[in-house]
Amino acid sequence: MGDVSPNEPAPQNQSEAQYSAKLTGDRGSTPEETLQWRKQDVRTLWRARRRELGEDERAEQSGALTRHVLDWYLPRARHRRAAVVMSYGTEPDTGPLRQALHEAGVEVLVPITEPERQLSWARWFPGVELARSPVAPIDEPVGERYGLETMRTVDLVLVPAQVVDLRGIRMGQGGGYYDRFLAGVRRQRQDGEGGPVTLASVFRHELMSRGFIPAGEFDVPVDGAVTADGVTWFGDRETPPGV
Template sequence: MTDAEKTGFRQEYRRRRRELPALERAAQSAALTDGALTLLAERKQQAENTGQPWHGRVASVMSYGAEPDTGQLHARLAAEGVEVYVPVSLPQRQLGWVRWFPSVAMERSAVAPIDEPVGERFGVELMSRVDVVFVPAQAVDPAGYRMGQGGGYYDRFLAQLSEPTPLTVAVVYTHELVERVPRDEMDRPTDAVLTPEGLHWSVRTEH
């Protein structure tokens, strides 16, 4: 697929996301929140049953615009004592991570037109102590390959993960789980996909 075709694919799914009625976005976001909490509870129980480490930490994007709303998820996790870390934009299209909590101060990013939490910044090494990373996507396919915003931030981040790695889960609306996402050698898949209907393990993933 050419760059122009990839751009067209991305624009089409941006348009479809924007045109999703607000009430429908809210209903699907609520279902995604419930699905994420169920997944975390199951992973915690599995860790306790098998003697695997459970850190009580989650990494998740702060949503904006028409994206699936993560605000309620973050608030509920924080209320349950789970540490929530959100991404901040760094130079050279890299991601750092800052702890989020309901009263955290916000400031304008130095490298992107968004507001970000103020606090100690962590690098990818934090992920060895994180249980699950919820990854944004415009669309994703059953193999876990995702179409992002085009900046490559998350593909670089996913490529930097090393053992022990957290579970990586793309989060999308129902219509955004598609048959196949255009991909190239830089793209990195997630371990699973979460839609309002539930969790879908990537077809190449053993869990």
């Protein structure tokens, strides 16, 4: 199905080589300021690169990505609960994945943006009532909200990212919602409470070599990434935890 060895070094792709040359040098008076400047450079450049993808290419890659998630997940699902971001803008389209999971009898949860950069979760199904989020430019399901504790019985979380490297370090939009969420999942695992497999969803050119993304102490890696080429597991994982 296109699984990639976790220890296989990814060659620097054309986008990585091209945009690495555009990244600015060190700025800021402290290491933390320099880190934030560097992250902003990466974020700005990859937003622009994503906008350059045509609609047909986005649709083709999103469809392949969906098939890879289903092929990997459905034979391994224990709880038959999966959390999937509701894509918007130029992100990989997760609508077909949510629909396919629902049709396969999987309970689908989607993230809800809460104050103080926190996430809760709500059930999604075709035709669910939606309302505009008060804190983000996206429509979200109306209904009961679930906290981090519900992740104990979730098999898989598809995490949004603009770019991810082979350490599992991802770059999001900069809001910090998923940094806090991933830290919570890590605490659950450390406490022996189980937890979901975390997969970043990105386009082909957004999977980068190890160390490409600047990382700080609060950056929590995801378990793997899924692209149109398949699922790649990070670190020394041959099989991910939790499923």
